Amino acid sequence: MKLVLENVTKKYRDKTAIQNISAELHSGQLIGLIGKNGAGKTTLLKLLSTIIKPTNGRILLDGQDIVKNPDIMRSTVGYLPQEVFAYPNLTVLEYLFYIASVKGMGRKEAEKQINAFLADFHLENAGNKRMGDCSGGMKQRTGIICALLGNPQIIIVDEPTVGLDPEERIAVRNILSGLSKERIVILSTHIVSDIEAVSSRILMLQHGNLVFDDSPEKLILKAKGYVWEYTLPSLRKNMKGISSMVQTEAGIHIRQVSREKPDNEAVSVNSTLEDACLFVLEE
Amino acid sequence: MKPYIIYQIAKADFLERARRFSFLMISIFSMFLAFFSVPNTEAPLVSVCMEPNIFHQGSNPTWIPVAIALCGGILFPMIGLSYVKNNISMDRNHGLLYSMQSMNMKKENYIVGKFLSNLFILTFMWIFAMIGAAFMLPFRFPDQPLPVYDFISPFIGVYPGIIFTSAFAVILESISFISNKAGNVIGQTVLFVIFLINYSTSDYNNPIIRAFDYSNYRWIMDSINDAVIPIIGHAVQETGILVPGGMFADSKGRQELFFHGLLWNGRYFVDKLVLIVISMSLILSAVMLLEKNEKNTKISFDKLQRKERMGRKKIYYANQLISEYRMILKSLPKSCFAAVTVLWICSIFAPLNYVKDYLWILMLIFLVTLFSQMGCREYENNVTEYFTTINFSLIKQILYSFFGEP
Numbered sequence: 001m002k003l004v005l006e007n008v009t010k011k012y013r014d015k016t017a018i019q020n021i022s023a024e025l026h027s028g029q030l031i032g033l034i035g036k037n038g039a040g041k042t043t044l045l046k047l048l049s050t051i052i053k054p055t056n057g058r059i060l061l062d063g064q065d066i067v068k069n070p071d072i073m074r075s076t077v078g079y080l081p082q083e084v085f086a087y088p089n090l091t092v093l094e095y096l097f098y099i100a101s102v103k104g105m106g107r108k109e110a111e112k113q114i115n116a117f118l119a120d121f122h123l124e125n126a127g128n129k130r131m132g133d134c135s136g137g138m139k140q141r142t143g144i145i146c147a148l149l150g151n152p153q154i155i156i157v158d159e160p161t162v163g164l165d166p167e168e169r170i171a172v173r174n175i176l177s178g179l180s181k182e183r184i185v186i187l188s189t190h191i192v193s194d195i196e197a198v199s200s201r202i203l204m205l206q207h208g209n210l211v212f213d214d215s216p217e218k219l220i221l222k223a224k225g226y227v228w229e230y231t232l233p234s235l236r237k238n239m240k241g242i243s244s245m246v247q248t249e250a251g252i253h254i255r256q257v258s259r260e261k262p263d264n265e266a267v268s269v270n271s272t273l274e275d276a277c278l279f280v281l282e283e
Numbered sequence: 284m285k286p287y288i289i290y291q292i293a294k295a296d297f298l299e300r301a302r303r304f305s306f307l308m309i310s311i312f313s314m315f316l317a318f319f320s321v322p323n324t325e326a327p328l329v330s331v332c333m334e335p336n337i338f339h340q341g342s343n344p345t346w347i348p349v350a351i352a353l354c355g356g357i358l359f360p361m362i363g364l365s366y367v368k369n370n371i372s373m374d375r376n377h378g379l380l381y382s383m384q385s386m387n388m389k390k391e392n393y394i395v396g397k398f399l400s401n402l403f404i405l406t407f408m409w410i411f412a413m414i415g416a417a418f419m420l421p422f423r424f425p426d427q428p429l430p431v432y433d434f435i436s437p438f439i440g441v442y443p444g445i446i447f448t449s450a451f452a453v454i455l456e457s458i459s460f461i462s463n464k465a466g467n468v469i470g471q472t473v474l475f476v477i478f479l480i481n482y483s484t485s486d487y488n489n490p491i492i493r494a495f496d497y498s499n500y501r502w503i504m505d506s507i508n509d510a511v512i513p514i515i516g517h518a519v520q521e522t523g524i525l526v527p528g529g530m531f532a533d534s535k536g537r538q539e540l541f542f543h544g545l546l547w548n549g550r551y552f553v554d555k556l557v558l559i560v561i562s563m564s565l566i567l568s569a570v571m572l573l574e575k576n577e578k579n580t581k582i583s584f585d586k587l588q589r590k591e592r593m594g595r596k597k598i599y600y601a602n603q604l605i606s607e608y609r610m611i612l613k614s615l616p617k618s619c620f621a622a623v624t625v626l627w628i629c630s631i632f633a634p635l636n637y638v639k640d641y642l643w644i645l646m647l648i649f650l651v652t653l654f655s656q657m658g659c660r661e662y663e664n665n666v667t668e669y670f671t672t673i674n675f676s677l678i679k680q681i682l683y684s685f686f687g688e689p
Binding site: 050051070073074077083085086087089090097098099102104106130 | 294377378387392575
């Protein structure tokens with residue numbers, strides 16, 4: 001399966017949310033989508049899941065234009081929006097059966113998949129709990145199950161690990177990683193460690209433009225030699241590119257991404273994906 | 284269309300609303316409608332009054348279903364429309380509608396499912412009204428049994444109107460730009476105007492007017508006259524529906540009047556079938572009108588920041604009363620403001636009778652539907668969680684909202 005974006009642009013009245021994005025996504029990839037707030041990540045995911053239409057450009061799924069024929073994409077995509085809304089008075093099971101039926105699944109098939117997913121996401125005992133009484137993490141996991149129901153070949157998830165505890169976060173990203181063997185999985189998140197753990201490719205957006213499209217290793221290389229660590233007695237004004245700041249007895253231990261050596265005492269250290277993301281976005 | 288999908292959509296929507304506390308309350312209110320509708324000329328507000336100087340009002344059980352159907356036929360669709368008209372807009376506002384569209388959901392399944400859910404909700408409420416009436420019978424008239432047809436037929440006569448209301452709610456919601464408060468105001472006004480036309484027209488042979496008689500007013504009145512004419516030789520002339528009790532306090536009528544349910548009439552039956560066909564065409568139109576994609580609603584970040592700065596500045600200088608006032612005004616559609624202003628200007632220049640009978644009622648409907656939040660804004664947005672941590676803020680908020688509204 002191949003998903004191609006050709007010069008895709010999306011404008012909202014006087015704001016350009018996405019500008020001339022081109023990319024080619026294949027099955028077997030878990031693609032991490034990174035960018036600051038307002039960079040256009042959610043808009044891009046909505047374009048791919050046919051919720052909105054691009055102002056210009058084409059999106060092709062196996063050569064077929066999904067802007068003109070959204071049903072082609074809609075029959076094969078599983079989408080998790082940024083904010084999961086579920087009817088608060090329905091139970092988890094009722095809600096999942098509802099979504100399964102909307103996806104056109106029969107009762108038996110729905111039952112089989114729902115039971116399996118409830119076990120995978122540790123929600124076996126929550127089936128009869130009303131959505132309004134569920135915790136944020138439970139709602140989020142229910143939302144992820146909704147996206148995965150019906151065995152979609154393209155999975156688009158917007159911030160899936162928000163509100164999950166560390167154990168659940170790992171479980172979710174491992175499931176997504178497993179699914180990406182035969183599918184296209186697009187994972188948008190602010191949590192760089194999630195992407196670091198499972199992504200084979202990273203798309204980075206800034207102000208609606210695609211500023212990076214390659215492997216995580218290549219991204220880390222970009223910041224090589226530009227990551228520094230040093231200690232200061234107190235913070236200076238207008239410091240940029242700080243990736244961590246720890247208060248110690250000796251002062252403030254700072255990790256900073258910068259093209260220039262920020263302090264005489266600064267020592268160059270190995271870059272991480274988080275440093276690299278900061279480096280590219282600060283550039 | 285797939286019946287299983289329609290069933291699941293209708294079931295989910297129905298359960299979501301039927302499990303709310305408000306549904307329980309409105310169902311109890313429907314039962315109360317039965318209690319309220321039993322004619323009593325000494326009550327402060329009389330539900331139904333017919334030739335009070337001839338007939339003893341509400342003297343036997345046959346009055347109960349007829350009075351409830353007459354009052355309920357007028358009030359129930361309007362109250363019901365307000366109650367059911369929010370299911371599609373809720374999905375739209377929370378993005379669920381678009382998420383489901385990305386699942387290849389067919390619009391026809393969705394709209395029909397929502398319509399059926401509306402219909403189930405209103406049917407349950409109407410059944411509650413019937414149960415209330417059934418309770419009233421032994422309570423008011425312990426030794427006077429009522430034939431099943433006489434009891435049930437007036438209620439069934441209103442049912443096509445309930446189908447119409449359910450379909451009307453769906454079409455109002457399928458148009459995104461009027462799906463919220465503006466749609467409520469438009470819906471209430473349209474229902475009220477249709478009723479007024481039916482109530483006051485002398486050209487009742489007009490097939491369009493007949494077909495749109497959702498309140499079943501004419502059929503019930505004909506059935507009433509069928510019982511009245513053999514006794515007094517002419518149709519009912521002195522009547523009152525939902526009038527102040529004092530108007531008929533001195534009436535001396537002692538003649539017994541028995542109704543016989545809805546008088547069978549093929550012409551009215553066809554009218555009701557036409558109303559159902561109109562309802563189906565409204566559903567079809569709703570399917571066509573429902574958007575396929577999310578509309579462009581975002582504005583530029585700069586503009587947002589500018590707006591935010593302005594808002595922040597004003598709130599900074601103002602107090603909570605002014606903040607509440609501004610928030611209430613901001614949430615109201617401009618079109619409704621314009622409509623209320625036009626009605627206000629008309630009411631200054633129009634004849635007093637006309638103003639009292641029509642314009643003030645229309646203004647009341649507009650203002651009530653505008654200012655009613657139809658679900659507490661603070662609860663919906665979790666603002667109460669912040670407010671509870673601040674001393675007296677909830678009480679102040681309620682007071683300021685109240686004073687801000689006028």
